[in-house]
Amino acid sequence: MRSSRRRPLLVPVLLCAAAVLAARPTAADSESGDAPAPDSGLSTQVARLYEDAAAATRRYEEGRHAAEAQLGEVRRLEALLGRERREIGALRDDLGRIARAQYRSGGGLPIAAQMVLAGSPDELMRGQHVFARASLAVDNAIGRSRRAEAKLAADEARATEAWRAVELRRGELAALKKGIEDKLEQARRQLQGQADVSVAAGSCRGAVRLDQPRLHFTRAWVAPVETYTLSAGFGSGGDRWVNRHTGQDFAVPIGTPVRAAGAGRVVRVSCGGAFGIQVVLRHADGYYTQYAHLAAVTVDQGDGVSPGQWIGQSGTSGNSTGPHLHFEVRVTPELGSSVDPVPWLAERGAPVG
Template identity: 75%
Template sequence: MPSYRRHPLVVPVLLCAAVVLAARPTTADGEPGGDGAGDGPGSGLSERVARLYEEAAVATQQYEAGRVEAEAQRAKARRLEQLLGRERQGITVLREDLGRIARAQYRGGGGLPVAAQLVLSSSPDKLMRGQHVLARTNMTVGNAIGRSRRAETRLAADEARAAGARQALERHTAQLAVLKKGIEQKLEQARWQLQGQADASVAAGACRGAERLDGSPTNDKGKWAVPVDGYTLSASFGSGGARWASRHTGQDFAVPIGTPVRAVGAGRVVRVSCGGAFGIEIVLRHADGYYTQYAHLASVAVDQGENVTAGQWIGQSGTSGNSTGPHLHFEVRVTPEVGSAVDPVPWLAARGAPVG
């Protein structure tokens, strides 16, 4: 059996060769070969990440709607608690009224029941007045007892409603939290799997086949778009830094790995390439003669030579190449090559796609 100790470069060379063979071959100018099907292990991962992004967006909307509903339920619970407090005070007052009526009867009758006072009355007038007092007293007592019972019934019902509202709120909030957390965990795992594929492609210098992203939104014909959503602006055009030979040549949009990247305008794909400082990159040519570059990608969703529309998803952001973290490096150029960049922020603003 041959020993690999005598040939220490054999294993790395064989591994690199396996990566190159597994990756999609490219032409000399970076144009992908083959049919762009994205075959092999991991095929469909880009679409899965895009789908998880959509699910996460829906879950976030549901969570926000649930949060608003929860606030409304909290306000409702507070109103119910205030109502319960007033009802409890009302019941206390009713009970005090019953006590006052009972004490008044006792004092007015000298300790005798009202019926006994009527039997012992000495004149018809006194008897009639006694009957009137008795009827009025019975009505007062009956009304007081009825109000007290209705108030206690209403209090019990409102207490049950308040408890039900609180329990429903707690269940709803817990369900939303579990849903959102589960999708975020799946998305984070898929993001780094996607980035691992991107790093392998860059190491091999060969891009994987374009993987189409279903549900890609597009703008109306002739409109322009910002390349990503949910971004934070980081390194700007012309800024200095140790990572650039002179000045920064584009605008960086800090976004998580796998964020769908859009074509800012209609155009034609003139380059899809891997390797080098920009990692996985796409360059488009637009009808007005300008070029736009999208770099440090994790995947591509278009092939070289393809026509794209404004707002179409052309890839997914990543951190491939010379990158310190997940972001999209976006450039506007007067030629397809490095060194001809112009400031992309005012360029986009002039076309109705302000950045900020």
């Protein structure tokens, strides 16, 4: 009798328990970053500022080359000014020689006085001829000197203006470049701040879907970042590692786009622990690649990726002493199965160094 009364209550109890279990997040859900996607504004801003900084750098370099060309023109003008100054000095010497020659030819008397004292019409005519020739020589010399001095003044003004234009252009380009770099640095700090919050909570904020660059790779494998400095290498020792370093570190600023080294599928997106924010990819040849210490991710678990596709933005989350990408190649998705990534990439046509 008791069992017949209790049986109707068993069904709703089981249904409630099933509903509770279904609503609880699993460990896989927490690790794979199934939390709601974050506001992508900051990551997008960082990516855009990277593009702006690259464009500003290109303009700066173009402007620098233009400034160098202007400097060449300035130097040409300065050389011209030097020649003109020497020519003016020579003209003044000519005037002095003409004056001295007139004095000597007149026996110490001015030409006008010789004409007044002329004893015959022929002597007077000769005096007039000498006077006219001397006057023409003096006038020509004075005219050349004045024209040369006027040209010198004009060229000096041109040189001064050219220098002013060079300095102004340099200042404008430097200010433009610094303004963008300052904005980028501020956005980087904010992006890393978001990453630190996620790591402290042990919960990923979700993928940020950035506009992907147009992929133009002809190779199946690429370096995980485009511009970098290699830092800690595979197998190196240090206080931060229990045994040896298990990957290759690429020193890059926070927010640098991190690329998939090859085609594959995302098998893990996790936050927290020594690696901070990390992504693990599985590739068709059975190898796995890991990208750690990120500031943000742009993929979700299960996504397929192409060589060179952006999968995250670099940072300094987790056990990290500075901004860098920790890159590993593994034979399993787990820590402890890594191989040296530098020769591994080189064998696949993507040397780094």
